[in-house]
Amino acid sequence: MSFLFLFLFLAAIVGVFKPYLGGWKRWHFGLAAFASFILVGIFAPEPDAASLREAETSEKGQSAAAAPTGGKVEAAAAARADESNWDYSESTDEMRGTTTKFARVVSANEVDLDFPYGVVNGYLTVRQQKKDGLSIIFSVDKGQILCHSFSDGYVSVKFDDQPIRRFSCTGASDGSSDLAFILNERSFLASLKKSKKVIIEGEFFQKGNQQFTFKTEGLNWQ
Template identity: 40%
Template sequence: MKTVSVAILTAAFLLGCQQNSNSDPSASVTPKSNAASAPAVAASIAAPEAKPEPLVKAAPEPDPSPWTYSEDDDEMRGTTTRFAVNTSLNAINLEFPYQGGSSIRIYLRKKGKGRQEAFFVLDKGQVTCGFEGCYIAVKFDNGPVTRISASESTGGKNDAIFIDNAVQFQQKLLHASKLIVEIPIYEAGRQQFKFDVSQLKWPK
């Protein structure tokens, strides 16, 4: 009789444990962490298609101008003198005391609304007109060689020579890219100098 009672009690105990286990769903379910599910979610999202960038070519930078510009204000007279200067591409070698290479510069000068001037200044050496008369020879681009009437400086400077018809000379400069000029040099004869005269900006 005692053996039957023990068996009944044991069976009842086991039945109760099984019911408790079935009634708690959390006891048999393991929660999934967010970290574990993130890769799967990321993998399921398609990346947007990459669109090709438009091919935009940057505009080439212009070559630096061979001209330099400056202004000189006269406050007393209320005028402004404008200058444009260009240095020759080549230099010549003169005898002592001017050895070491001499280049020449073109100067354009305009004082207010008045007179226009164009002249050449030699870095080292002396410009002279000689017995043939005062002139220089010029060639613009592939044009013909032309004689231009010129004058020595009236200020006593022997390194400068002035073009008589400065306005006409400036107009030709505005439409040219290259210039070769032949100038008389003291004890060196007529010497040639080359210029890049493109990109000139000068009032007409």
């Protein structure tokens, strides 16, 4: 039916430009074209609902098939971020135009150092600066780490299931007692980058040796 009205519409359009029926004027053909156009719209077949649903399902399927590439990349990136407990930061010395880089991980356990320090976390920090080069720093929130160069201080370190190693350590130049610089930095860093877990045991004032465990997998350090 709609095809018939479409044919009449086209025939009327031709008559508007060149009347071909005796007694018909252009406006007659124009009126016929308008009426035919309305009837074409009324009698045009409606889209099949099943076809529409099939088309929508197909489009959704194509979208879903295309999505995993980006989704998998984001999921993989998130998984890598979750695997690593390292926090990275930088500080800039505007006067000297130098940048110091840090990577720090917090201990998985806490240790009670008693009054006045209480329960504390341990921190393992990798630092790179132009003046002092590479530094490995073991620190706590509060407390006194007994690690001085004049007393042959050291910390015991266990990388994963490797044998326990001793690393000499020294205190901070400003006298801060809550941190210690671990020496033989390059060797320590090489083992650290390959490790998943590190245990550091240090001696504390009036508390003896205490151990802090660090989840160290995923260190990104050049």
